[in-house]
Amino acid sequence: xxxxxxxxxxxxxxxxxxxxxxxxxxxxxxxxxxxxxxxxxxxxxxxxxxxxxxxxxxxxxxxxxxxxxxxxxxxxxxxxxxxxxxxxxxxxxxxxxxxxxxxxxxxxxxxxxxxxxxxxxxxxxxxxxxxxxxxxxxxxxxxxxxxxxxxxxxxxxxxxxxxxxxxxxxxxxxxxxxxxxxxxxxxxxxxxxxxxxxxxxxxxxxxxxxxxxxxxxxxxxxxxxxxxxxxxxxxxxxxxxxxxxxxxxxxxxxxxxxxxxxxxxxxxxxxxxxxxxxxxxxxxxxxxxxxxxxxxxxxxxxxxxxxxxxxxxxxxxxxxxxxxxxxxxxxxxxxxxxxxxxxxxxxxxxxxxxxxxxxx
Amino acid sequence: xxxxxxxxxxxxxxxxxxxxxxxxxxxxxxxxxxxxxxxxxxxxxxxxxxxxxxxxxxxxxxxxxxxxxxxxxxxxxxxxxxxxxxxxxxxxxxxxxxxxxxxxxxxxxxxxxxxxxxxxxxxxxxxxxxxxxxxxxxxxxxxxxxxxxxxxxxxxxxxxxxxxxxxxxxxxxxxxxxxxxxxxxxxxxxxxxxxxxxxxxxxxxxxxxxxxxxxxxxxxxxxxxxxxxxxxxxxxxxxxxxxxxxxxxxxxxxxxxxxxxxxxxxxxxxxxxxxxxxxxxxxxxxxxxxxxxxxxxxxxxxxxxxxxxxxxxxxxxxxxxxxxxxxxxxxxxxxxxxxxxxxxxxxxxxxxxxxxxxxx
DNA sequence: TTGAAAGCGGTACCAA
DNA sequence: TTGGTACCGCTTTCAA
Numbered sequence: 132x133x134x135x136x137x138x139x140x141x142x143x144x145x146x147x148x149x150x151x152x153x154x155x156x157x158x159x160x161x162x163x164x165x166x167x168x169x170x171x172x173x174x175x176x177x178x179x180x181x182x183x184x185x186x187x188x189x190x191x192x193x194x195x196x197x198x199x200x201x202x203x204x205x206x207x208x209x210x211x212x213x214x215x216x217x218x219x220x221x222x223x224x225x226x227x228x229x230x231x232x233x234x235x236x237x238x239x240x241x242x243x244x245x246x247x248x249x250x251x252x253x254x255x256x257x258x259x260x261x262x263x264x265x266x267x268x269x270x271x272x273x274x275x276x277x278x279x280x281x282x283x284x285x286x287x288x289x290x291x292x293x294x295x296x297x298x299x300x301x302x303x304x305x306x307x308x309x310x311x312x313x314x315x316x317x318x319x320x321x322x323x324x325x326x327x328x329x330x331x332x333x334x335x336x337x338x339x340x341x342x343x344x345x346x347x348x349x350x351x352x353x354x355x356x357x358x359x360x361x362x363x364x365x366x367x368x369x370x371x372x373x374x375x376x377x378x379x380x381x382x383x384x385x386x387x388x389x390x391x392x393x394x395x396x397x398x399x400x401x402x403x404x405x406x407x408x409x410x411x412x413x414x415x416x417x418x419x420x421x422x423x424x425x426x427x428x429x430x431x432x433x434x435x436x437x438x439x440x441x442x443x444x445x446x447x448x449x450x451x452x453x454x455x456x457x458x459x460x461x462x463x464x465x466x467x468x469x470x471x472x473x474x475x476x477x478x479x480x481x482x483x484x485x486x487x488x489x490x491x
Numbered sequence: 492x493x494x495x496x497x498x499x500x501x502x503x504x505x506x507x508x509x510x511x512x513x514x515x516x517x518x519x520x521x522x523x524x525x526x527x528x529x530x531x532x533x534x535x536x537x538x539x540x541x542x543x544x545x546x547x548x549x550x551x552x553x554x555x556x557x558x559x560x561x562x563x564x565x566x567x568x569x570x571x572x573x574x575x576x577x578x579x580x581x582x583x584x585x586x587x588x589x590x591x592x593x594x595x596x597x598x599x600x601x602x603x604x605x606x607x608x609x610x611x612x613x614x615x616x617x618x619x620x621x622x623x624x625x626x627x628x629x630x631x632x633x634x635x636x637x638x639x640x641x642x643x644x645x646x647x648x649x650x651x652x653x654x655x656x657x658x659x660x661x662x663x664x665x666x667x668x669x670x671x672x673x674x675x676x677x678x679x680x681x682x683x684x685x686x687x688x689x690x691x692x693x694x695x696x697x698x699x700x701x702x703x704x705x706x707x708x709x710x711x712x713x714x715x716x717x718x719x720x721x722x723x724x725x726x727x728x729x730x731x732x733x734x735x736x737x738x739x740x741x742x743x744x745x746x747x748x749x750x751x752x753x754x755x756x757x758x759x760x761x762x763x764x765x766x767x768x769x770x771x772x773x774x775x776x777x778x779x780x781x782x783x784x785x786x787x788x789x790x791x792x793x794x795x796x797x798x799x800x801x802x803x804x805x806x807x808x809x810x811x812x813x814x815x816x817x818x819x820x821x822x823x824x825x826x827x828x829x830x831x832x833x834x835x836x837x838x839x840x841x842x843x844x845x846x847x848x849x850x851x
Numbered sequence: 852t853t854g855a856a857a858g859c860g861g862t863a864c865c866a867a
Numbered sequence: 868t869t870g871g872t873a874c875c876g877c878t879t880t881c882a883a
Contacts, residue, residue, distance in 0.1 A: 141647070143876055154854045159878060170852070187647065189621045193556045194876035196625075197859045202553075204601065204625060212590060230572060234604045239622060241564065242600040244593050261549045262599060265556075265564060265625075287547065288501070503860055514870045519862060530868065554860035557875045854883080860875105867870080 142186040151175075151182035158183075162190060205233055205449060206269030206291075208243040210253050210276055225272060225294055228442020236450065241266045255280050263289060268453050270294060270445045290452045292445050296340035296462070305452065307445040307463040309436045311341055311420065314467040315348030316355075318390060318418045318432070321469065323356040325477045327388040327416065330358055331381065333400060335392035336367025342392055345420045349390060361386045368396070373403050381415060382407035387478035388416040394423050397431055397474075412476035423472075432475040435468040502546040511535075511542035518543075522550060565593055565809060566629030566651075568603040570613050570636055585632060585654055588802020596810060601626045615640050623649060628813050630654060630805045650812045652805050656700035656822070665812065667805045667823040669796045671701055671780065674827035675708030678750060678778045678792070681829070683716040685837045687748040687776065690718055691741065693760060695752035696727025702752055705780045709750060721746045728756070733763050741775060742767035747838035748776040754783050757791060757834075772836035783830075792835040795828040 144162070148155040153175060160171060161179045182188075196202040207229060209222065233240050243253065243262055254277065255263050261284070263269045268290035271281070282299045284291055296308045322330055332349050335342055353360050363377035373396075380386065381404065391397045397419050401411050411417050419433040444463050452460055504522075508515040513535060520531060521539045542548075556562040567589060569582065593600050603613065603622055612635065615623050621644070623629045628650035631641070642659045644651055656668045682690055692709050695702055713720050723737035733756075740746065741764065751757045757779050761771050771777050779793040804823050812820055 141876095145876085155877085156854060156856095156879080157852090160853095163878075172852075175852090189616075189624065189647075191557075191876050192620075192622070192625045193553055193562075194859090195878080196553045197551075197557050197861090197876080198878050200859085202625065212594065230602070230604050234572065238604070239625070240602040240604050242567075242590070242602055244590050245563070245597045245599050256549075260552075262552070264549065265552045265562065265599070287549070501860095505860085515861085516863080516870060516872090517868090520869095523862075532868075535868090551860050554875090555862080557860080557877095558862050560875085852883105855881090857878105857880080859877090862874090864873085865871090867868105 141191070142188045143191070144188070146186055147179065147182045147188050150186060151178045153179060200267075201453070202265070202267050203238045204241050204266040205238045205446065206241045206243055206263050206266035208253070208255055208263060208269050208271045208273075208291075210271075210273030212244070212253075221274075222272065224438030225442040225445075228439035228444075229270060229446055230442075231439070232443040232446040236446070238446075238450070241269075243269070252277075255284060261287065261289065263291070268292075268449045270442075270449055290449065290456070292449045292452070292460075294441055294445050296344065298340055303459065305448065305460045305462060307441050307448055307465065308341070308344070309434075309441060309467050310464040311344040311434075311467065312348035312351075313464070314434050314469060315345045315390065315420055316352035317469050318420065318434075319349055319352035319356065319358070322388045322390075322416060322418070322475065323352075323358060325388075325416070325475070327478045328358055329361050329386050330388040330390065331377070331386045332360065332362040333373070333389055333391040333396045334362075334366035335396060336365075337392075345392060368399060371399065373399050375403075378403045378407060382409055384479075386415065388418070388475070390418050390420060392419075393421050394419050394427065394431065394433070397429070401429070412474050414479055416475040416478070418475055423470075429474065430472040432472040433470050435470050437465050437467060441465050501551070502548040503551070504548070506546055507539065507542045507548050510546060511538045513539060560627075561813070562625070562627050563598045564601050564626040565598045565806065566601045566603055566623050566626035568613070568615055568623060568629050568631045568633075568651075570631075570633030572604070572613075581634075582632070584798030585802040585805075588799035588804075589630060589806055590802075591799070592803040592806040596806070598806075598810070601629075603629075612637075615644060621647065621649065623651070628652075628809045630802075630809055650809065650816070652809045652812070652820075654801055654805050656704065658700055663819065665808065665820045665822060667801050667808055667825065668701070668704070669794075669801060669827050670824040671704040671794075671827065672708035672711075673824070674794050674829060675705045675750070675780055676712035677829050678780065678794075679709055679712035679716065679718070682748045682750075682776060682778070682835065683712075683718060685776070685835070687838050688718055689721050689746050690748040690750065691737070691746045692720065692722040693733070693749055693751040693756045694722075694726035695756060696725075697752075705752060728759060731759070733759050735763075738763045738767065742769055744839075746775065748778070748835070750778050750780060752779075753781050754779050754787065754791065754793070757789070761789070772834050774839055776835040776838070778835055783832075789834065790832040792832040793830050795830050797825050797827060801825050 144155050144158040148158045157171060157175065158179055161176055192202065230240065245262060252275065255261060270292055272294040276293065276297050278297065278299045281293065281297055281304055282302045285302045285304055292305045292307055294307055296306045297304050332346070361380065363374035365374050389400060391400060397417055400417060404411060404415055409415055417431065419431040421434055422436040423431050423433040444465060448460060448463050504515045504518045508518045511518070517531060517535065518539055521536055552562065590600065614637065615621060630652055632654040636653065636657050638657065638659045641653065641657055641664055642662045645662045645664055652665045652667055654667055656666045657664055692706070721740065723734035725734050749760060751760060757777055760777060764771060764775055769775055777791065779791045781794055782796040783791050783793040804825060808820060808823050
């Protein structure tokens with residue numbers, strides 16, 4: 132029985148150098164492929180390569196990183212555990228794009244999974260240590276992003292991009308985001324093209340940057356197209372119900388199309404309209420400003436969020452920052468596809484609707 | 492507009508030391524929480540901590556790793572891309588367990604995604620560089636494990652465990668594996684308990700360690716229970732069909748129960764039996780030696796592979812190796828649950844079956 | 852062309 | 868108790 136003596140120590144460049152009878156720096160040059168600066172004779176190169184092979188030398192990435200600052204390691208920090216939710220498709224497509232692109236450009240991924248504490252929330256700083264530092268830079272994502280940590284990370288000069296817009300006063304955070312603003316505007320344009328003139332916006336009532344983006348797109352398009360905005364006063368749902376007074380107004384034809392932040396708002400809307408004898412889209416058109424699963428019960432007119440592409444671009448943007456340190460980087464907007472479903476149609480030619488559109 | 496001056500250089504211990512008016516090693520001690528050996532006066536500790544706070548100093552994990560050899564980074568190397576297949580549930584449960592456990596013990600995960608070449612297959616050694624070295628150790632998994640790389644990794648003394656049994660002659664690879672051998676034996680025992688005396692084994696015909704494990708469990712149980720093994724001569728399927736002669740033998744009552752390596756073998760088996768007028772499980776019982784999705788068309792008697800637990804144990808085993816270097820580590824077997832479905836029953840009391848069981 | 856040597860940012864040993 | 872100092876393994880500048 133042969134006892135495999137566990138190698139006491141991995142071979143280093145100095146070992147290679149000794150075996151090849153050259154200096155350590157010569158070895159380093161050969162490994163670095165330094166062809167220009169110091170032209171090393173064929174013979175020497177070969178001797179060194181033989182020694183490398185004989186010893187089974189492999190460079191130590193940690194030492195390299197310490198020296199050069201680069202690792203080809205890209206961090207992925209999620210503010211919640213990845214895999215449990217990956218299944219629900221929230222992280223999934225982002226990660227697919229991230230992995231795909233990282234692989235293409237020959238980088239590895241560090242999944243930051245260590246929690247900060249017992250609350251399950253993951254923090255990047257835990258007792259003063261920035262774990263992310265092992266990687267050259269990081270992509271952050273997650274619904275529960277901690278603004279304070281983002282700000283500190285930025286202040287520390289750590290290179291990172293965030294998937295989804297995050298704004299922290301006084302701080303410039305580079306984000307890669309679906310272009311909700313344009314998408315919302317496109318949907319309003321479509322409604323306007325169909326002849327709608329009085330439309331409403333159903334807000335999720337969640338204070339989050341992406342909803343602000345949607346809202347902005349909606350408002351600018353409404354103004355540009357000269358439409359009338361008739362939205363409910365209170366956002367979101369109250370006790371699971373929408374603003375009744377507003378629904379009544381919709382029922383009288385005050386509004387012929389509604390744009391909703393989310394699918395979970397569109398359902399009660401349709402219900403409330405049905406209660407008042409209205410049908411979607413015959414009486415009222417409804418569009419949802421988020422992605423809706425293709426197997427959802429209702430085929431809403433909605434958006435398709437290019438998650439995978441966002442993941443890919445996050446990697447590209449991050450690597451760009453690493454290659455060009457100091458350069459300010461603008462946010463990256465990724466276009467959403469507007470998906471035509473079965474909930475948007477031309478407005479009814481009802482009595483209360485003026486027909487200016489066809490008067491021209 | 493305030494220009495945020497991008498910090499030229501992150502603060503180091505020496506900066507802290509200078510500011511606090513102490514030596515660098517004092518700073519290191521305070522950070523390392525070295526309370527016993529060198530008792531530093533309260534006042535000094537406070538001065539140092541103040542300096543740390545003022546400078547926003549965070550320790551550099553790369554330097555630490557270089558010095559101590561530990562990183563709290565655990566590698567995950569899959570021989571194929573993770574996320575595309577994660578969805579199909581192959582990697583998924585393993586990763587869930589891995590992430591979960593890593594998080595619990597405060598480690599981060601490195602996903603090795605960089606490919607070795609253009610073939611899409613991932614290699615751990617790419618032009619002589621062992622990427623895995625950035626992490627303290629690694630968990631490897633994947634159907635297409637490269638034996639040569641495993642052997643080299645082991646020879647290099649790199650700490651790793653493999654999920655799923657992998658055997659390379661002359662090399663001791665630590666594996667964490669579902670205990671297929673016991674599970675197969677348990678299934679044979681169950682059949683024997685029900686009164687079956689002549690049973691067959693349908694091999695996948697794939698040369699892989701896990702199938703050998705199943706086979707071994709089957710054979711030892713068959714011998715122990717004094718059963719007669721009547722298996723088809725040729726393994727697997729030929730042109731999508733099972734061994735016809737053997738099926739005919741089964742039809743005559745030569746075999747009352749069949750154990751199959753995989754679900755994709757069980758279906759043609761059931762079809763072949765149906766063609767011959769036999770019904771499962773009335774005439775022939777069938778058990779599958781792998782996990783079957785709960786929503787599969789047939790509720791096979793099968794196994795439940797404890798993937799998540801395997802993932803967790805892989806992490807524990809790996810960390811054990813890191814903490815106790817040099818200690819040989821035995822393979823870890825994880826028990827499978829035998830799931831009772833609708834395809835196993837007592838054998839028919841037919842003419843060709845002797846009734847020794849009830850004769851006693 | 853080649854080698855010596857100075858770091859990169861820590862840790863830990865040894866003296867003082 | 869504290870500080871000096873020798874590494875960890877590699878890259879890169881500067882001399883020779």
